[in-house]
Amino acid sequence: MFAIAKKLAQAGVLSLNRRNAEYTLWHNPRHLFPLVDDKLTTKSLAQQAGMAVPPLYGVIEIEHQVRELCTILKPYQDFVIKPAQGSGGDGIMVISGRHKERYRKVNGLLITQEDLDHHVSNALSGLYSLGGHPDKVFIEYRVQFDPIFEAISFQGVPDIRIIVFLGVPVMAMVRLPTRMSDGKANLHLGAIGAGINLRTGKTLSGVWQNEIVTEHPDTEHSITDVQVPEWDKILNLAARSYELTGLGYQGVDLVLDKSKGPLLLELNARPGLNIQIANDGGLLKRLQLAEQHAPSLKTVEDRITFSKQHFAPTNEAYA
């Protein structure tokens, strides 16, 4: 037991206690949390800063407005319904089309307007929000994901998670939905996480249900060495989100749209630690290195250059 602990410490694996005690509690002042806990706030902040986000279709703030849902949705064939304060992907419903009076979910199931209204009501009453606070619900553009991921994801939209510390992207992974995860990009639901080489933007091996994999279990295509398109743009969006919120330690979630390119989805003030398994390496040494050099890295470009230089797996600086 102590042997494992020692090895993990040597590998620089960040533990939950340490993430809380030394990173989130230290670098993420609580008064900034509302900026990321409410996805609508994040969205408007990002829009003001000129960062690309999925277009917003409509917002439902009170129970009474649920009746208008039908009207709001009328012009759109496909869309995504999200609770503004949902955590871990809870309460997100993706509609990929319509069939007569019904809506088709990504998994092919048809649901009625009543089902949809109930889902929105639940979300409004705080079913999916942290601590059960009353919530808002918004409807936004459904991302048409880049065909590069088509072969290695099942139904849903793969998204890219980048840990950004003091503005420096330190670790990245792409989360690939599987049949098991019901098209959702959440690792605990059964999605695959594949680490990304920060310098090249190519995928490394992946992790699925805590085991290392190199193929997608549903499509059987290789998930390693896939080039993520527009990687520099992605890194740029990630690095800039530090100025957006001021949170020192955050998880930036992005998606790649076929036509709109990289879009900022949401920010997370308490990003999970599974990214370490996806990258087959610890975060701690990267974080310490970034902290050491952060004062000298003045611009966004400096930080990206630093990140590319130091945080590629071939580089021995953190190994």
Next chain:
Amino acid sequence: MNKRHLYILALTLAFSGLGLFVYKSFVLHFPLVPDTSALIWNIEVHATFTAENHPIKVGIYIPRNTPQYAILDENFISPGYGLATTTPEEGNRRAVWSIRKANGKQSLYYRAVIRRMPTDHEPGEPKTSPLKKPTLETPLLEAAQALAKDILSKSADTETFVQALIKRIHNPSPDETISVLLGQNPTLEIKLNTIVEVLKASGLPARVIHGIRIPTIPRSVQWVSWFQVYDNKAWRSFDPLTGTPEISADYVEWWHGNNPFYKSSGIKKLEYSVSIAPNHEEAIQAALLSTKLAIPKLLDFSLFNLPLQTQAVYRILLMVPLGAFLLLVLRNIIGIQTFGTFMPILMALAFRETQLLWGVILFSLIVSLGLVVRFYLEQLKLLLVPRLASLLIVVVGLMAFLSILSYQLGFERGLSVALFPMVIITMTIERMCIVWEERGASESIQQGIGSLLVAVLTYLTMTIPYVEHVLFVFPELLLVLLAGTLLMGRYSGFRLLELHRFKALASS
């Protein structure tokens, strides 16, 4: 800010707590261990009956000073009743409650504090004849006299006489004389009476004694009987089964003779219980006295200054911080997930009342039944607050139903389900259901079992009598607990279960 601030704070807290603890235990001699050899006990007789507008008289025997036990204090709680204490027979005391008119359920209490100590209460030569002369009628009296004469010729003194007599009485194939005296299928009570009658027939004053045996833990007790013989100017007790001329010192005499414990008129049925609890306060009282002399101010701020009932509450409340500390270890060091941060502590408190096994069974039963209902409610597509409220109503209903059912089946323990924290259970069911839907059944059940496990561990820790005693007598130890908790607040190492989670990274 660095960690030094925290360390200094924790150290200061720990040292002040430990300092006070050491001072109190070594200088003021507050007892470190609960005084299990208590010499003082609280006795309570609680009689209940239903009154129906008739004049009522209830008389019970009450204990008296004996050579081993002294009654330090006694009181009667009987609002509206007239009370008289009498000594109807030599050496017996009796309390008689009376009332002209009463209606409904009535409760009478007799409470006494007794102390084991040699007293100068040495009853002299018995004066009344029931203690000296046999009360048997002629044919039986003759049998008893014959038996006494027979045994007397084969024994040297009172002790050997009694032992020989007991051997004859308990003989599985009794001779004719014994059979006549005992009749068919004699009970222990009949045998005891026969022994006493034969003793009296041989000229030795003797009596049947009814009393109680002091248990090690507070509980209600049953009557036990033995007998005494007046020999060498003192009453000597004998074990009715073996004839050993001494009985253990934890037997307390209550009354003697063949009369039942109570006599009543004007009521149909009287129910009563006798309970006894050790009073551990003696060592503490001594320590408090020395505190009063040394630093009177300290005593003003002591828990012992509170009313007894409040003290009992704090005995339990002081265990909650310990439970919280344990919870902290299990969550942040081990990494067990639970539903709700403090839910296991509240469950552990409930288990105190229900006992562990029943607590776990009842909890699992209510949560599983609640989950079934919750899954059904899901179909109705209710909003959050109405759904929680209906679930709460169902949980309360389930609790009542389980109480009724278990009472019908004769499991009295099932009644204590009423002490479960229903709001906490409702929230547990709701969260379990949500985790079930979103993360799957296995994770939900896993977390449920995790919560239960933590509750059980917390319960086991919170019910160690020694710990309870120490925390109550030395509440300053809470500062040490606080210091430990603060330090753990900055523990940034791995959780035990994380080692498993990141195992793949350790191999590379």
